[in-house]
Amino acid sequence: MPRLVCIVLAAACMAAAAPAFASEPTFATTFVSGVTPPGAPGSDGGVDVRGGRYLRVTASGTLALGYGACPRATGPQGCAAAFSPARSAPAAPAGALVAAFVNASGALVSSWAPVGEAAYVAIPAGAARVVFRVNGATGREFGAFHVVADVVSERTGRNVQGVSASSVSPSGTRHTQPILRAVPTGGLSSRADLQHLLRRYGFSDTPANVTAVYRGGASGWLAQQLDPANIDDSALAAYMEPVPLAGTSPQTMNGYDDYRNILERRIIQREVASKRQLLEKMTLHWLEHFAVSEDKVNSAPAMIHYEETVRTDALGNFKTLVSDVSVEPAMLLWLDNNNNDGSHVATSPPNENFSRELMQLYVLGTTQLNADGTPVLDGSGNAVPAYSDQDVKQVAQALTGFQRTEPYPLPMVDPRTIDGTKFFPTRHAKGPFTIIGQTVTDTGDPTIVGKVVGVLASNPATAPFEVKELLQRFVTESPSPGYVSRIVAVWNANVDAPDQLAKVMQAIATDPEFYADKQSLVKEPIEYTIDAIRELNGAQAAPYTASMRTPYNSVHGVLSGMQELHWYPPSVFSFYRPGEKESLLTNSLLLTRWGEAVALSNRATTTTLCANCDVNIDFTSLTTLAGGTSAAAVTGYLMDALADGGTPELSALVQNYLGNNGTTNIKGAVWLVLTSPEYEVN
């Protein structure tokens, strides 16, 4: 399949699929977040204000004049100037963003009022949520706002609900950063337990940082990680390449290389340097759960938007996550739901690709499950299917009518602010539908997604299916039925909570069984690589600059060699199936790892740091940390950093290899630890 399709072609395709330019749809004034009904697609449900007395909203974003002003003949590049955000401002223009309070039924209990500076507003009686609306003046605005709503009990008091951030875009895409509450957890008994936690809930850390966390208490670390919005991660930005603007050519998005490399490097940069380690690990989990390959999607804006959606919802609410992902342009393209026509179902059945995987892989699995994850059996001892082929057809019909319609030409904006999905009622198969025995009503609008997801997510198989997969990825390939049921109870108790997944992850890590099966999972190549870099304190020599041409390119190469580029899962089944991590190790793949370990260990340097390299592993400072350059000191440090202390036998081998000079053969010593069976697992 050709992977390099230039932007001109992509734009041409969009032009062909989209309505004529003269009647380009306008993208403003109509979107209202959170009204009718809250939580449904097309609205973000707003922000829950119950329990609070005051609301303080701060908003930033851009509102740009779009369309009409750009002659089509000038093409995407020519339009870039016309689209430069003439009306953008760091803060929303006065009146561009308005807010109102609604009650639990979604009815307004206040009038719409402009969102001003960060002032406290009293929450009226009966208010359940605050919702937002873009109030464009001309009907031709586009843009997006990042909204942070603090719900507090006193004007200067502590948060009642924590912090919520909501991104409101005029045409309907929204992301709610859920309220994440930090809850104390039990202390850990050993440093090994802590290293286990840091490896499973993040990409490990240096010995020094492990010590620091240990002194500060694991429970504090976990509580922080469960509430990523409250972790100051501002330092990360300096080390990351800027996100490429949507309207730039995919071949040279940053002036010299292909956007695919940028996407991969950016996520590597996050995993290495973000303080929100659990958020990154959860993002990886969902990117593998909803495995989408750029190879087929072939659109930078779509992939960037998709990643942002997954990260935003990664520790939030499962139904929100599934609903959001379902209508992502990348997902529409990936599983053929784009342009899926339901207008003539009898003679022209809709494509069932997304429908089937939505049920089988994304939400509930093939067979009915008990709450402890064991299969439901019929009288003959056979498993019972969770859904039938008729259900696949019904869901396929219900989800027709969506189309990826990124604006043409692509504006010069952050792709994460583009809403690229529209719903066309004329191409939608009108319900009602019968899905796994339940009737789903249909009002012929995008709310159908939330209804379908709601029915699937309420299936008894869903919680054990999802929980088991989380346990298999984060804890053990064979979780006990008891463990599954305990976490399923937490899942179900929080099924509508905006921080459902954070609560689930908290319950998983505070369960005694979390520590029962340490070093039992084969590392996937991403973990193999990122863990090593973090454990050895690998870093860029300096913050990113435009002259730094290939930041993280060598890590990109390492992951490519080990066949686990984030954006190229081989199929919808991702790189491995849950519970099958051992499938990541075969004779051939092991040799590949050892080869890439050469590249990784060669980043270890005892001399000058490479200014433009993605990763330097600075052994001049590591030997200082190790307490000397002797073979014994360096070996001890490597064992502690990479292998939980290692085995006496491995220590002896590495020390022997290093001879009497701890630094001469440092690359080989790192390679020996990276290729050891001890390092293959976490």
Added chain:
Amino acid sequence: MLLSRRRFLCGATASAMSMPLFMRALEADAATDTILVTILQDGGCDGFNTVIPLAQYGKYSDLRTVPGGGSLAVLDTDIGAAGTAFDANYLTPASQAVTYGLHPKMTALRALYGQGKVAVLMGVGIPPADPSRTSHEVGKFDWATGSINKLGYTNLGWIGQAFDTIGGSGALPPSASVNYQSPIVLRGRTNSPLVIGGDLSNFTLPCGSGGADCAARVTALTTNDTFPSPATSAEFARALSSATTSYVGVVQQYAAAAPGADYPSTAGSSIKSQLKQIARLIAAGAPTRAYYAAQGGYDTHSAQNSAGHHPDLVGELSDAMTQFYTYLQGKGLSQRVVIMTMTDFGRRPQANSTAGTDHGTASVSFVIGDRVKGGVYGQYPNLSALDTNGNVVIQVDFRNHISDLVAALGTDPTPIVGGSYPKLGFI
């Protein structure tokens, strides 16, 4: 399951270590047993556009119409022009055949069929007893284990289980995969496959810049593998590491003995390259008796007939299998080798609204080789008698198919497929 895999890995290493290499090579040279090459058409190959039912062409053509415009039907005139029509009697010339048509891109396979080297199994699939048979995961899993395996009772493949009984000999496991992955079909209780990826020359120990340092690294690495492991998974990794280092030298010997310089070009084709590596190992006298290769891309939910999709894939597969067979024939080895194709499931006869086809039931399987009795086996599904889901009724139970292949490997298939089936007679 995992435990038994681990146990095997240790065992294999021990036996590989205990026998001098030259003795094992002699043993392999003397072997005359069937070598089975399985090819997975990954994603669910559309059997109706692979073998076109000329005898039901009107109904076929109706079902393949894309209501929005266009058609997925392969034109009978194209089949005529390509000369890929065939009848059950393989001696019937293509110009006179009226019953079936291979896809017009499969001219190479049609030529082999005319020589009586190809069995075409019609309507092969998983019976309705598995209600989840239209899922990729379930379909592949059933095909890999040779059983309706709804509860995942076994993760052992039918080939792996066959070698649990037959055993292996030589410095390598009895089976090998050449696409990086360790497929379930090759996993047994007491054996698991050698796994190679890319060209055989890649299967080496990478250890840095070479020289004395490289040797020192390899010595330390292999020494560490002899120590006990502290954790369960590390034990698995250690056994694998140890087995891998022992296989490297053996594979390199075979690679050097059969560099494959005379093999036809495999440029731009993964499946051709995979089959070439297999041909090299067979030509070098490797003791391996079953191989696995895979070709992806068959999950054609949309734009099925566009470039790079189904038509090109079956054309590529036809060329790949034919050049593989012809190469081995030239080496005097084709009488030992049997190639078979399998796929997750067949596809829906009716085209969907995005010019593709959705998951269905029966597909077609090819079995190729000198030991194969060429011709047609099973009945082509009746396109006028679809089930309530719009799928055809399967004509050959996949377990029956597998049963005959296990028997050809030299062991009783009954315990593996969970029953006894009448011989289809293609081998």
